[in-house]
Amino acid sequence: MAEVLVLVDHVDGTVRKTTAELLTAAARLGEPSAVFVGAGFETAQAALAQHGAVKVYRVDDPAVVDHLVAPTAEVLAHLVGQVSPAAVLLPSSPEGKEIAARLAIKTESGLVTDAVDVQPGEGGGVRTVQSVFAGSYTVTTSVTKGSPIVTVKPNSIPVVEAPAAAAQETLTVPLSEQATAAKIVERKEKAASGRPQLTEAAIVVSGGRGTGGDFGPVEAFADALGAAVGASRAAVDAGWYPHANQVGQTGVQVSPQLYIAAGISGAIQHRAGMQTSKTIVAINKDPEAPIFELVDYGIVGDLFQVLPQATQEIQARKG
């Protein structure tokens, strides 16, 4: 069976949920091989084994880590040349997509981004499903050329546990001068919020202009549900919430089990970031707000009344 390469998404060895999703998808296409770049391999190995990585290619050359996208693309291109994988799967993060982009050119392979499903193609290759135009269309695409390269949206693939060896194979890849031409000269870690990460959270609660700048009720409700907190661009532009939490076309694209929009009207650019959520709930004063066209459940009302009451009720139910 041909190998399927999965680029591991991790922070110092703590593997993100998207990686388990990619490994599950990879097993449908062939034999999953994880590609681990950076420090923290020992931490990561167990998680990779748990989700079906038969092999783990490990690269800890600091030059790769300090230089972002281009060197990782070279590492993957090297592996593609070596093992001719049935596919290469990467997370649909900004970095994942850029690495995929460079890899497509280097290996002359077709590229699909933001897939929400990945299956084997009928006559070989890979078949993907994408959700496009702010979720209004579903597109089925087959990638036929080269080693198909697919970036997969977080929360799209139900994770299956599949214990495997995760046997490590250390790689040294000589990097070109071009690969290290752009350099990270400074890195400021963001303070952790203590809440789940926005793209991988099962539940996201977002606030918009309707909060009037007070995210207190949104955060309290999110915490009662163990949710991540998002914001509309109006709330971000007003300086009420960090840009890193913006959901939408120019922010983060999320696809949780449950998305709750409070005081958000539902502009097309906002929808582009949340419309593939499984269950959608909105709280808005205005019964005509376009967000209500999307909802499974909506409440016409004041978020400052509804959210605290709901928070209290949830806490009471949890006991």
Place this chain on the structure above:
Amino acid sequence: MNIVVCVKYVPDAQSDRSFESDFTTDREAVDGLLSELDEYAVEAALALNEAGEGGEVTVLTMGPEDAADAIKKGLQMGADKGVHVLDEAIAGSDAVATSLVLAEAIRKVGPVDLVITGLASTDGAMSVVPAMLAERLGLPQVTFASELTVEGGVARIRRDGDTASETIEASLPAVVSVTDQINEPRYPSFKGIMAAKKKPVQTWGLGDLGVDASLVGLAAAWTTVEGVQARPPRAAGEVVTDEGQGGQALAQFLASRKFV
């Protein structure tokens, strides 16, 4: 500095976008315009040259006849000249082919210090063309810039990720993509609109770029769209009006769906 700004002509996101029978984007049925996110790229280029030693800003688009509108808008904002790559063979190109054509066009424009692009187009929205251009042109990429400065032949950007904010540097020439956090794009002034009419726009075909037509277009795409389906309208959800118990009703709904 000599700067090429890549601008894409896209169907208006506010209208009902759809597909043709060959599954390519229907670019006839709805109005098109310069992809909003590319306005930030044009603004970034103009601001650099206004603050620095000058040089030429070229707006480059690849697209159908109407894509000339995207160039026009760039010229009205203040760019110096335009290049329109127009060739029937290009229709239906995938991202790989798009980057091939754009890279050859950038080479033909002449020696450039910077190539600036938007963060993503507002139709395909893949965010891959900038990285592909860097790969093809053999230039460093400094992408997703929320701040951009150029000093002593080095481009320096701030890139905000979900866990960290990074400062990244590369020597010129380089490919830069900019986010909507970087600036506030200007509106064309009356003077700008008048001046744009006299600015040079060149139209190049694949032959002018030395690109083999068999490498581009729908037939050459390395990805084949097999089907397109309008998303079934969401079954109308239940919408209730809060009369004092809305919060409890919400909690009840969430519990019924096992979220609590």
